[in-house]
Amino acid sequence: MALTVLCTPAFGQTTATKSCEIRGQVATGDFEWNAQNFAGFYYDIDNDLGTEKITITTTEGYRLSGDAPYGVTYTTTAQTNEYEFEDWGSYKVIGFLAEKYFAGYNEAEYDGSNIFFKESTDENSLSSEQLEKILIDDDTEKTVTSNTPVKLAEGYELVIKLIDASAMYLELTKNGQVVDSRVISPSRESATMADKTYYYRNPAVGDQKNLITIGVHFKNAINIQNQTVATIDGIWQISETPTNVKAYTQYDMMTISSVDGNNGIIIMENKDNYVTLSKNKNIVLMGGIKIKTANNDALRYYIYSEENCQCG
Numbered sequence: 001m002a003l004t005v006l007c008t009p010a011f012g013q014t015t016a017t018k019s020c021e022i023r024g025q026v027a028t029g030d031f032e033w034n035a036q037n038f039a040g041f042y043y044d045i046d047n048d049l050g051t052e053k054i055t056i057t058t059t060e061g062y063r064l065s066g067d068a069p070y071g072v073t074y075t076t077t078a079q080t081n082e083y084e085f086e087d088w089g090s091y092k093v094i095g096f097l098a099e100k101y102f103a104g105y106n107e108a109e110y111d112g113s114n115i116f117f118k119e120s121t122d123e124n125s126l127s128s129e130q131l132e133k134i135l136i137d138d139d140t141e142k143t144v145t146s147n148t149p150v151k152l153a154e155g156y157e158l159v160i161k162l163i164d165a166s167a168m169y170l171e172l173t174k175n176g177q178v179v180d181s182r183v184i185s186p187s188r189e190s191a192t193m194a195d196k197t198y199y200y201r202n203p204a205v206g207d208q209k210n211l212i213t214i215g216v217h218f219k220n221a222i223n224i225q226n227q228t229v230a231t232i233d234g235i236w237q238i239s240e241t242p243t244n245v246k247a248y249t250q251y252d253m254m255t256i257s258s259v260d261g262n263n264g265i266i267i268m269e270n271k272d273n274y275v276t277l278s279k280n281k282n283i284v285l286m287g288g289i290k291i292k293t294a295n296n297d298a299l300r301y302y303i304y305s306e307e308n309c310q311c312g
Helices: 115-119
Strands: 002-007 016-023 031-033 053-056 072-077 079-082 090-096 099-105 130-138 142-145 156-163 168-174 177-184 197-205 208-224 227-238 254-260 265-269 282-286 289-293 301-311
Touching (some): 156 208
Antiparallel strands (some): 254 265
């Protein structure tokens, strides 16, 4: 891996946006990049998660064929990943176009974990040919009160309304409008995972119906001087705006050729898009991933992505 940083402040400024080029290993012929030789792909080093790869096969004249067998093939496979709040179990994560996505909830014999699979109707996003960005996956312990709602992404807030000796009434709002309400019992003796977890069964997320998009785990809750004080130690949220991975969807040069929801595999190819890797080219491949060739008659090239950051 190599990281190239280019930064040019505007006239009269001491800070500017810099372009950070994250590039893969240099190739001189047929080559395959994965998370080990291209840092732009999604990779979780703690859990060794990340399966994205791009394979390039050249024909005569350094041509990338747009007919089968294709010159460029991209594959990615979903993997099992534990929630940060581990008592919830695990879900399916996948890298797609170098970003981390949710691919579906894992089925398991229900023992209190994997509650989101049990409570969702359409559990497998990839089977619906869509993915969702993971917005929050956090097990940081924090205290909230009836006067301090739980702030979530995409305009959502979870508000504690009422509590008694055995139950707590919650309302979920989006942009100030109530969209859901639920009673849970985190302080009940021998409380189960369902007693302690608020979840929002979103009625429609793209083509999926009743998918859990928000979960909050309450460690406990008490009433002190007419105010509810609760401890939360798990928050989960995925986007309600899915990313389309339907077959034949095109992302720049690359087209999705197959989606296997059961095995969690997406394959893309450069169908009908022929490219010659001639010298001094900068080619948009898909999403933020590009190909750059050397300004030289001998073939040298790499894939790369760019990120913007501040310099001063």
